[in-house]
Structure formats: structure tokens, C-alpha cells
Amino acid sequence: MSLVVLVVCCVMFAVPVTAILILKLGVNRFIHETEQSLIQQGAIYSSAYAAAFEEATRETGGEKMPGYYLPPQKRVFWNARARTFQPLLDLRRDTVLPVRPGAKPVVLTPGPRHLAITTDLELLSNRARRTTLSNVLFLDHKGLDLHADTPGSFAELTEVNEALNGGIGAVLRWRSGAETSSSFIRLNRGTGFRVFVAYPVISENRVIGVVYLSRTPDELGAYLSEEWLSIIVVAAVTAIGAAVLGALLVRQVSRPIMDLRNRARALARGDLENLEHLHRYGTRELAQLGDAVVSMAKTLSERSTEISTYTTHVTHELKAPVTAIISASELLEESSLPDASRRQLLETLKVQGQRMEKLLNQLRDITRLRQQMRGTPAKLVDMLPDSPGLRIITTPVDAILPLSLIHGQTVFAHLAQNAVGHGADQFRIVWRDNVLEIQDNGEGFEDKDMKRLTEPFYTTRRDNGGTGLGLSVVNAILERYDTQIEAVPSPGGALFRIAFPIDGLLENRT
Numbered sequence: 132m133s134l135v136v137l138v139v140c141c142v143m144f145a146v147p148v149t150a151i152l153i154l155k156l157g158v159n160r161f162i163h164e165t166e167q168s169l170i171q172q173g174a175i176y177s178s179a180y181a182a183a184f185e186e187a188t189r190e191t192g193g194e195k196m197p198g199y200y201l202p203p204q205k206r207v208f209w210n211a212r213a214r215t216f217q218p219l220l221d222l223r224r225d226t227v228l229p230v231r232p233g234a235k236p237v238v239l240t241p242g243p244r245h246l247a248i249t250t251d252l253e254l255l256s257n258r259a260r261r262t263t264l265s266n267v268l269f270l271d272h273k274g275l276d277l278h279a280d281t282p283g284s285f286a287e288l289t290e291v292n293e294a295l296n297g298g299i300g301a302v303l304r305w306r307s308g309a310e311t312s313s314s315f316i317r318l319n320r321g322t323g324f325r326v327f328v329a330y331p332v333i334s335e336n337r338v339i340g341v342v343y344l345s346r347t348p349d350e351l352g353a354y355l356s357e358e359w360l361s362i363i364v365v366a367a368v369t370a371i372g373a374a375v376l377g378a379l380l381v382r383q384v385s386r387p388i389m390d391l392r393n394r395a396r397a398l399a400r401g402d403l404e405n406l407e408h409l410h411r412y413g414t415r416e417l418a419q420l421g422d423a424v425v426s427m428a429k430t431l432s433e434r435s436t437e438i439s440t441y442t443t444h445v446t447h448e449l450k451a452p453v454t455a456i457i458s459a460s461e462l463l464e465e466s467s468l469p470d471a472s473r474r475q476l477l478e479t480l481k482v483q484g485q486r487m488e489k490l491l492n493q494l495r496d497i498t499r500l501r502q503q504m505r506g507t508p509a510k511l512v513d514m515l516p517d518s519p520g521l522r523i524i525t526t527p528v529d530a531i532l533p534l535s536l537i538h539g540q541t542v543f544a545h546l547a548q549n550a551v552g553h554g555a556d557q558f559r560i561v562w563r564d565n566v567l568e569i570q571d572n573g574e575g576f577e578d579k580d581m582k583r584l585t586e587p588f589y590t591t592r593r594d595n596g597g598t599g600l601g602l603s604v605v606n607a608i609l610e611r612y613d614t615q616i617e618a619v620p621s622p623g624g625a626l627f628r629i630a631f632p633i634d635g636l637l638e639n640r641t
Contacts, residue, residue, distance in 0.1 A: 161348035163218045165326045166301055169344045170216055172263055173299075173330025176342040179255055180269060180332040183248040184339055191244060198272030198295075198337040205297040206336050219301040220326065227303045227324050231345075234276050234283025241282075245271045245340065253278055268343040277340075285343060294329035294341045301328045306347065324348075391421055394428070452483035459483075506535020511562060514539030516547045523547075523558045530562040533631050538608045543569075545605050546627065555624060567629040568619075575624050 188194055201209065208214065241249075249269070256267040269277045274286025274295055285291045290300030305324050325347050332340035459476040462468060468476075511530040515523050532539055543560075546569050550558050555573030602616060609615050612631060619626045 159222050162220050162222055162303070162326060165346055165348040166218060166220050166328060167216070168263070169265060169326060169328035169346060170299065170301075170330065172259070172265055172267075173328055173342045173344055176252075176256070176259075176267060176269075176344075177330050177332045180248070180252060180340055180342060181334045183251055184244060184332070185334055187244040187247045194244070196335045196337045196339055197242065198339045199297060201297045201333070201336045201338070209297070209333050209336075216299065219299065220303060222303070225303055227305055228289070229305060230307050231288070231304050231325075231327065234279055234285055235287060237275065237282050237284045239273065239275060239282060239284075241271045241275050241277055245275075245277055249277045263346075265344050265346040270341040270343055272337075272339050274341065288329075290327050290329040291341055291343060294331045294343075295338055297331055297333070297338055299328065299330055301326070303327075304345075387421065391424055394425065452487045455483045456480055506538060508533050509536040509539055511539070511560065514543050515560075516540070516544045518547045518551060518558070520556060521547055521551055521558050522556060523560065526559075526561045526563075532562060532567065533612060534608075538611070542605050542608055545602070549602075550625065553625065565631050565633060567631070568626065569629075570621060570624055570626045572624040575621060576618065 188196070240246075252269045256269075259265075260267065268285070270285060270291065271277060272295070274284045274288075274291050276283050276285065286295060288300075290302045293300030303324050304327055325345050327343070327345045330342045330344070331338045332342060456479075459479045463473060463476050508531050511525055511532050512528065513536055514532070514534070515525070534542065547558055550571035550573050553571070553573035553575070555571035557572045559568075559570045561568045561570075606615050609629060614629055614631050617628050617630075619628050
């Protein structure tokens with residue numbers, strides 16, 4: 132599963148990287164590039180503008196600098212040795228403004244110092260425009276166009292007003308005729324609008340003018356046609372990554388889950404023959420889940436078979452006492468029955484009733500014990516039964532068994548009862564190397580009975596009231612501890628062995 136998670140993380144990491152590459156192909160990239168280019172051009176034009184204006188000021192006798200006086204924060208920024216500018220425009224956030232209007236007619240005209248430098252600035256812009264492809268207007272400190280034949284002002288425009296107040300103004304504006312013609316398509320292709328930047332000209336901490344620049348960004352289509360190979364590579368990597376992820380998920384997750392689903396449906400239909408473990412689970416966690424599901428199905432199947440067996444045996448075992456009770460009851464109805472025979476029949480009713488009660492109690496105990504959980508380990512000495520005439524020897528004396536007190540008492544009570552029933556007067560218990568051995572000095576068992584002693588309802592003392600459920604009760608308890616009791620051949624008496632799993636011991640101790 133860790134490998135699957137790692138691969139998924141790598142693929143998911145590739146998604147944002149790919150998204151970033153795609154975004155760099157977007158229109159915003161071209162807008163930012165155009166904006167930065169215009170700002171850089173504005174800085175150069177602004178330096179030339181300020182130098183020419185300062186020279187004209189010295190020639191006219193050192194008049195006072197006109198324009199807006201910068202506040203402290205802006206003075207610090209513009210007087211710094213180095214300045215950086217973050218992108219001001221974002222097509223996803225900013226609204227594209229209407230087409231730039233013409234200059235607003237005014238009565239005022241630029242001052243003599245501004246008019247004196249107009250020719251040099253126009254010559255500079257005409258030479259640079261051949262390379263920059265940008266449109267440049269030079270404005271004075273009031274927003275008047277220095278190159279206009281008739282006086283006109285751009286001061287009311289948002290971007291110009293920002294520059295006149297010591298900032299850099301930048302906006303997007305529609306080109307003429309593009310605002311109403313396929314605006315959505317043009318907007319997403321990066322055509323139909325221009326980037327406008329107004330850069331302040333600053334001298335002696337005053338805004339003496341503005342450099343107003345504009346240019347249309349490069350088209351996305353033109354860029355895509357140049358970078359078609361990169362785009363194909365990005366698309367191919369994305370497709371291959373998605374295919375690998377999909378195949379991995381299908382092989383490692385989807386198919387094993389579908390196989391488990393099919394097994395569950397087969398089990399629901401009663402198909403108990405194909406319960407073997409799957410050959411492929413994909414991941415370790417799914418393998419554990421699959422093993423648990425198959426094991427659960429096998430356990431349910433075994434329990435179903437066991438219940439059926441118990442039902443058959445119970446019916447058989449109860450049939451004999453029920454038949455005896457019915458027969459005795461019918462004979463008791465005869466009025467001419469001798470007293471001795473009547474007492475014998477009543478004794479038969481009592482014995483068979485007690486046998487039925489014992490049988491039902493043991494069946495109830497088996498059911499109850501199967502539902503009980505494991506308990507905490509307890510001392511062996513506290514589990515020993517009180518059996519008169521039976522000498523019990525334990526080795527070691529202070530042994531602690533991986534059984535709860537109530538479970539241990541039940542196990543040893545049944546084993547001691549079996550020992551007494553087979554004529555034993557000594558009962559030895561040895562705990563060594565995770566193995567519990569119980570041996571008595573009774574009659575023992577014949578070889579033919581050894582393998583069947585733990586079968587439900589199998590008994591060698593049926594004539595003496597044995598039900599064959601004593602060892603079944605013991606096994607019902609030991610199942611909770613992942614083990615069972617085993618009869619072992621012994622030269623004298625009966626020998627039983629219970630081997631506890633080491634994992635279970637460690638689990639109980641913790």
C-alpha cells in the first residue's frame with residue numbers, strides 16, 4: 132500500500148507542476164512580460180526626460196521644479212539605489228477598460244522648459260520604437276501632451292493620474308473595435324486589448340512629468356505555434372502518468388476488491404467449496420483483509436457444519452432418554468403394576484431426566500463458553516478443583532497459565548471428573564515450555580478411542596452416565612486461546628497435552 136500511496140503522491144505532485152506549465156502558456160504571462168517591458172522602457176525614458184528637463188532648468192536660470200511633491204514613503208522608494216516592481220495586472224482579476232479616449236482639450240499649454248525638450252524626447256522615442264514596438268507619449272506635470280498640435284490633457288485617465296501622484300499606473304484597455312467583436316475569444320487568446328503603463332518622471336522629489344507607454348501583448352496562438360513540441364511533451368507525460376496511475380489502481384486495488392466481492396457473493400449463495408485464499412491481493416493491507424474475509428468464511432462454514440453436527444448428536448442423545456421416559460410413563464399408567472416395578476420405573480424417569488438435564492447444561496455451557504473472550508492469566512493453584520479422593524500434583528507449584536481463572540477452573544474440573552470416572556486417584560499437572568500436560572493413573576484409553584475422545588458426544592462411559600461433552604466443553608474454552616486439547620498415548624493412565632501458541636502468550640502478558 133505504501134508503494135501505491137507513493138506513486139499517487141508523485142502523480143499528484145506532477146499535476147500542479149503541469150498546471151504551472153500550462154498557466155505559463157496563458158495570457159497572463161504575456162501581459163506580465165509586456166507590463167515589465169513597458170516599465171523598464173519607462174524607467175529609461177524617465178531618466179532621459181529628467182536629465183533633459185534639469186539641463187533646461189539650468190539654462191533658464193535655475194527655476195523651481197514644478198509638479199507634485201512626493202510624500203516621505205514615496206521619496207524613500209524613488210530615491211533607493213535599486214527598485215523592484217511586482218506585476219500590477221492580472222487578466223483574471225482586472226477588468227479590461229474601454230478604448231483609451233483622446234486627450235481632453237484644454238486652454239493651458241506646457242511650460243517653456245517642457246517645450247524645450249520636446250523635440251529631443253520625440254527623436255529618442257522614434258528611434259527606440261523601431262525595436263520596442265511601443266507607443267510613447269510624454270506628458271508634463273499636469274498631464275498635458277507635449278507632442279500634441281493642440282493642447283490636450285490625459286490627467287483624468289486612471290493610470291496617468293496614478294503616475295502624477297508618484298506611483299506607476301497600469302491598466303488593460305480594449306483596442307478600437309475589439310470591445311464588441313468576439314470579446315470572450317479575444318480575451319482568452321490575448322488579442323484585442325493593449326497594456327498601458329504611466330511612469331512618473333521625478334526630479335528633486337517632484338513629479339515633473341509622465342512617460343505614457345502602451346503596447347499589445349504577444350498572442351497566445353503565436354507562442355503555442357512556436358512551443359508545440361513542449362506542449363506535446365507535457366500532454367504526453369500527463370497522459371502516461373494518468374494511464375500508469377489508472378492501471379496501478381485497477382491492478383492493485385480494483386481487481387482484488389472485485390475478487391473479494393465475487394467470493395462474498397458466492398458465499399452468500401451457499402457456495403462453500405471455493406474458499407481458498409486469492410492468489411493476488413495487490414497490497415499488503417488488502418491481502419490481510421482478504422485473508423481475514425476468507426478465514427471468516429471458513430470459520431462460518433465450520434461453525435455451520437458444527438451446528439449441524441451438534442443438532443444431529445443432540446437429537447440422537449436426547450432420543451434415548453426421551454424414549455425411556457415415554458415408555459416408563461406408559462407403564463406407570465397401568466394400575467396392576469407391582470410396587471417394586473413402579474419404583475423402578477420412577478427411578479428410570481429420574482435418571483433419564485437427570486441425564487437430559489446434564490446434557491442440556493453442558494450444551495448451554497459450550498455455547499456460553501464460545502462467546503466468552505480471553506481473560507487475564509491466573510495462577511494454576513487457584514484453578515485446581517476440589518475432588519475428594521483425587522491427589523493433585525502441580526509442577527511447578529507457582530505456575531501461571533495463560534488462562535483466565537474461570538476458564539482454568541472449568542478445564543481442570545472436567546478433566547478431574549474424567550479422571551475420577553476412569554478410576555484415577557492421582558492427577559498430575561506439568562507446565563513447561565508453553566505446554567500443559569495433565570496425566571492421571573486411571574484406566575486410560577484404548578488406541579482406537581484416542582483420536583475420537585475430543586469429538587462431541589463420543590464417550591467411553593455411556594453406561595455410567597457419560598455424555599461425551601466434557602472434552603468438548605474444554606475445547607470450546609481453548610478455542611478462545613487458539614489451541615485445543617490432545618490425547619497422547621501413555622503406558623499408564625490418560626495423558627492430555629495442551630500447547631499454547633507463543634503469540635497468544637505474549638499477547639496475554641501484555
